Amino acid sequence: MVDSEFLEELEAILIQADVGINTTERLLSGISERLKESRQREASDEEVVLRALKDEIVAVLGPPEPLRKAEEGPTVIMVVGVNGxxxxxxxxxxxxxxxxxxxxxxxxxxxxxRAAAIEQLEIWGERAGARVIRHEEGHDPAAVAYDTCQAAKARGADYVILDTAGRLHTHVNLMRELEKTKRVVGREIPGAPHEILLVLDATAGQNGLSQAKTFREAVDVTGIVLxxxxxxxxxxxxxxxxxxxEIPVKxxxxxxxxDxxxxxxxxxxxDAIFYDLDA
Ligand SMILES: Nc1nc2c(ncn2[C@@H]2O[C@H](COP(=O)(O)OP(=O)(O)O)[C@@H](O)[C@H]2O)c(=O)[nH]1
Ligand SMILES: [Mg+2]
Structure with a gap:
């Protein structure tokens, strides 16, 4: 078998990559299973161990999942997550x-x-060639969502993408607001929102897990943008x-x-997790 020093090195890389202790241990015990199945001679090879670990990671992540699309009418995507x-x-x-x-x-x-958030989205709207529906700062976000859906239906738009707040006076308020926005959208367009994408910052490390739990409780996150x-x-x-x-990264x-x-x-x-090891 491969020496434990190499396994420790792999473990350190996983921890360093923010995989977390529990999942790291699960992955490493998963590869022991895989290695038992492969021939003894091969199993002494570090390359084979690394391959098994990568396979295990890919298995946990599941196959790529494309964005959902409405069968007819506008597809509505809500983009949620904490500030920044x-x-x-x-x-x-x-x-x-x-x-x-x-x-x-x-x-x-x-x-x-914040007014600046609305202006920032308008700049992105110009760049992307998308119309932006906006209200004044402090207005009810659900009302903006309602107007956006109306505009989309009126001109037969293909996609509605809703930018949402990451910070409010209280966390409870933010979650209520997202739930309400989701409800309003669902009333206006059948099956909407078709995607609720949670945006996670890779540099925020372990915080991502608690963010995912919180947002999923409030609004049924359908995918992650990392x-x-x-x-x-x-x-x-x-x-x-x-x-x-069980939330897939999309x-x-x-x-x-x-771009x-x-x-x-x-x-x-x-592959990217072990990039430095391969080099
Ligand atoms: N390097 C890098 N910066 C990003 C990426 N996505 C967003 N940012 C930057 O992160 C900062 C916050 O982005 P913003 O879209 O305003 O975040 P929001 O508060 O969630 O709406 C900005 O400076 C963005 O340019 C990315 O994939 N890579
Ligand atoms: Mg923003």
Whole structure:
């Protein structure tokens, strides 16, 4: 068998990548199973052990899951998450992606908490070529969501993307507001919201798990957007999230630019965790 020093090194890499203790242990016991099945000679090879660990990670992450789309009428995507994770940027990038596919896209400025947030979304709307529905600062976000859905229906838009607030006076208020926005959208457009994407900042490490728990309780998160993977952070917390909450990662952010959005690729993700080891 492979020496325990190598396994310890792998364990350290997983912890360093923010996978968390529990999921790290689960992954490592998972590879013991895999290695038992492979031939003894092979199992002494570090490369084989690493391969088994990557396979285990890919298995936990599950196959890539594309964004859901409405069968008819506008597809509604709510983008949620705590402040500064990259929600507004992700709305802009997604809008750009859909526009490039020839779709008609409307953004809803349902982060009404600060005027600057509305202006920031308008800038992204211009860049992406998406109309922005907005109200004044402090207005009811659900009312903005309602107007955005009305506008989308009136002109037969393909996508509604709602930017939401990450901070309010209280956490309870924020969650209530998101629930209400979701309810209003569901009344206006059948099956909506089709996606509720939770934006997580890869550099925020272990915090991602508690954020995912909180937001999922309030609004049934359907997928994760893992941002800021262009830095040194590996975003391993999504493994713990998939493991314990079963929320798939759908997209990743790899920069601040409009093109810096990619579909999540579990194999690439697993490779990136061990990038320094391979080098
Ligand atoms: N490096 C990097 N920066 C990002 C990424 N996504 C967003 N940002 C930056 O993170 C900061 C917060 O983004 P913003 O969209 O305003 O976050 P929000 O508060 O959740 O709406 C901004 O400076 C963005 O340019 C990413 O994938 N990579
Ligand atoms: Mg924002």
């Amino acid at each position: 994770t990259g929600k507004t940027t992700t709305v802009g990038k997604l809008g750009h992606r859909f526009r490039a596919q020839g779709a008609d896209v409307i953004f809803g400025a349902t982060d009404t908490f 941002t800021k993977l262009d830095g040194t952070a590996k975003g391993g917390i999504v493994l713990a999230i998939r493991d314990s909450l 997209l990743i952010g790899i920069g601040e630019g409009i 810096d959005l990619r579909d999540f690729d579990p194999i690439e993700f697993a």
